[in-house]
Amino acid sequence: MPDEPIPIAVELLEAAYREGVFPMGDPATGAVSWYLSEPRAIIDLDDFHVPRRLAKTIRGGKFRFTIDRAFDQVIRRCAQRENGDGVWITPEIIDLYGRMHERGKAHSVEAWSGGRLAGGLYGVALGGAFMGESMFHAERDASKACLVHLVDHLKSRGFVLLDTQFPTPHLTQFGILLIPHKEYLARLGRALRLDCKFA
Numbered sequence: 001m002p003d004e005p006i007p008i009a010v011e012l013l014e015a016a017y018r019e020g021v022f023p024m025g026d027p028a029t030g031a032v033s034w035y036l037s038e039p040r041a042i043i044d045l046d047d048f049h050v051p052r053r054l055a056k057t058i059r060g061g062k063f064r065f066t067i068d069r070a071f072d073q074v075i076r077r078c079a080q081r082e083n084g085d086g087v088w089i090t091p092e093i094i095d096l097y098g099r100m101h102e103r104g105k106a107h108s109v110e111a112w113s114g115g116r117l118a119g120g121l122y123g124v125a126l127g128g129a130f131m132g133e134s135m136f137h138a139e140r141d142a143s144k145a146c147l148v149h150l151v152d153h154l155k156s157r158g159f160v161l162l163d164t165q166f167p168t169p170h171l172t173q174f175g176i177l178l179i180p181h182k183e184y185l186a187r188l189g190r191a192l193r194l195d196c197k198f199a
Contacts, residue, residue: 008032008092010099017124017131018192020185022165025090032092040184041167041176045160048151049175057141058148063111063118065149068199071101071108074120078134086134097133100124107198109150111142118142121150128194129161130154135170147174157198161191 008023016022016034023032050058057063075097079089100106107130108122119142121135130150137143154162163184167176179187 007099008096010096010103010105013096013100013124014105014126017126018188020181020188022131022133023093023096024088025093027087027090030090030092032090032096036181037165038181039178040181041164041171041178042184042187043151043162043164043171043174044177045151045155045162047175049173050148051173054141054144054148058145063113063142063145065146066110066112067153068101068107070110070117070120071106071122072098073117074108074110074122074136075134077117077120077136077138078122081134081136086136089134097122097124104199109146109153111139111146111149113139113142119146121146125159125196125198127192128159128196129163129188129191130159130198131163131165144170144174147171153198158194158196159191159198160194161187163188 021034021036023034025032075094079086097106106124108120110117111119118139119137121143123130123132135143135146164171167178
């Protein structure tokens with residue numbers, strides 16, 4: 001019988017993030033590989049743009065927001081996204097971030113509608129940096145509304161960096177900056193020196 005693979009230590013995951021590196025799982029093999037993106041996509045917290053229709057939806061009170069109430073549900077729903085974008089969130093990735101969440105370093109934002117989980121996102125908070133990983137929606141605008149809530153929360157807590165890794169059409173409408181990896185590491189280093197509390 002082959003040996004069971006040794007789980008990735010949360011200390012390794014944190015060390016990787018501090019160097020600008022992040023993991024993704026291979027759904028075919030289950031193996032986890034490490035990546036960096038060049039250029040890096042970030043959202044400027046001070047220049048974050050909320051589309052008018054979305055702002056109206058949020059003001060209308062359609063969603064109720066929570067933090068860290070349903071982390072496991074959020075990451076598992078992200079893994080099941082219909083467009084296949086979540087296939088890299090393998091069982092080992094779910095286990096790894098679950099352990100990171102238990103350490104108080106991985107967090108989720110949830111949007112609820114009528115008592116039902118309508119959308120969410122999750123990521124890792126270190127110092128004054130938040131590295132967004134994935135989001136999902138079961139109702140229109142729910143994941144986007146979670147992003148707006150996240151940005152407001154990060155700004156209120158003194159965070160200075162919101163990393164989205166790659167640009168996507170879903171995020172472009174909010175105002176993404178594409179920066180060289182060297183500049184990202186400089187921004188990350190400044191953010192990591194801060195002592196911000198996410199939750």
